[in-house]
Amino acid sequence: MINYSLLSNTILFRGIAPEEIASMLKCLGGKTKRFQKDSVIYPAGGFAKAMGVVLSGGVNIEQGDVWGNCAIIGNIGPYETFAETYACLQSEPMSVSVTAAVSTEVLFLEIRKMLDTCPSACPFHSRLIHNLLWAMAEKNLMLTRKMNHITPKSIRARLLSYLSGEAVRRGSYQFNIPFNRQQLADYLSVDRSALSNELSKCKRDGLLDFYKNSFKLKV
Numbered sequence: 001m002i003n004y005s006l007l008s009n010t011i012l013f014r015g016i017a018p019e020e021i022a023s024m025l026k027c028l029g030g031k032t033k034r035f036q037k038d039s040v041i042y043p044a045g046g047f048a049k050a051m052g053v054v055l056s057g058g059v060n061i062e063q064g065d066v067w068g069n070c071a072i073i074g075n076i077g078p079y080e081t082f083a084e085t086y087a088c089l090q091s092e093p094m095s096v097s098v099t100a101a102v103s104t105e106v107l108f109l110e111i112r113k114m115l116d117t118c119p120s121a122c123p124f125h126s127r128l129i130h131n132l133l134w135a136m137a138e139k140n141l142m143l144t145r146k147m148n149h150i151t152p153k154s155i156r157a158r159l160l161s162y163l164s165g166e167a168v169r170r171g172s173y174q175f176n177i178p179f180n181r182q183q184l185a186d187y188l189s190v191d192r193s194a195l196s197n198e199l200s201k202c203k204r205d206g207l208l209d210f211y212k213n214s215f216k217l218k219v
Contacts (some may be wrong), residue, residue, distance in 0.1 A: 002055065002107065003030065010079040011135045012053060015127050024124055027111035035100040042098040048086035050108040054078050057104030060188075063096045072187040074142045075101060075178040081122055081135050087111040101178065150189050155198045158188045163208065163215055173217040180213060 002025075013021055024030075032055065035041055041059060042048050054076055061073040061082065073096060076082045082187075086094050090113055106109035114128050149162045162184075167173050177184065185192040202208050209216045 039100045044097040048083040051084045051087040053107040055105040058101040
């Protein structure tokens, strides 16, 4: 069941009252669908007919090659959006895939109906377009963060860049990350075993402590 109050606090629906969202979703062809963990929501090479809003769970944006190598570009959490650009450019095949990181529910919206004024002349279209630009700007920031984290040559530098960025973004030295070890290694474009070794060294050197995906930076 869709929580309209929570949706009204997201970037896409910011400034729109919860009671207006239900009628908006009908206008935008809104449909919900559940995906099991590791299910492919959009495959690379396919076409996105609608943008997605994660209602629960989370999805990974992944880039692979013909040899089976995979790199995680980012993780999209609850009430964040994905596939906006490809849903706008429906003739452009996706260069990435979108996969359910855990059991996930997604709200799909037909972005073309968002960009074109509907016969009812709904007053929320201009607000939605404004919010959509903000959502796309956030995706650009996500890609910039990714590039900043994988620019350093050493595994330690990449790891500390990512963890430091998460601490700043969350306003706390203690936080959970959305990746397991393999996914974190893929995100940082490093070998999993080498990453695990470096984590142990960082813990031994008093830089951080961790348990599974929970981290505490020692500063």
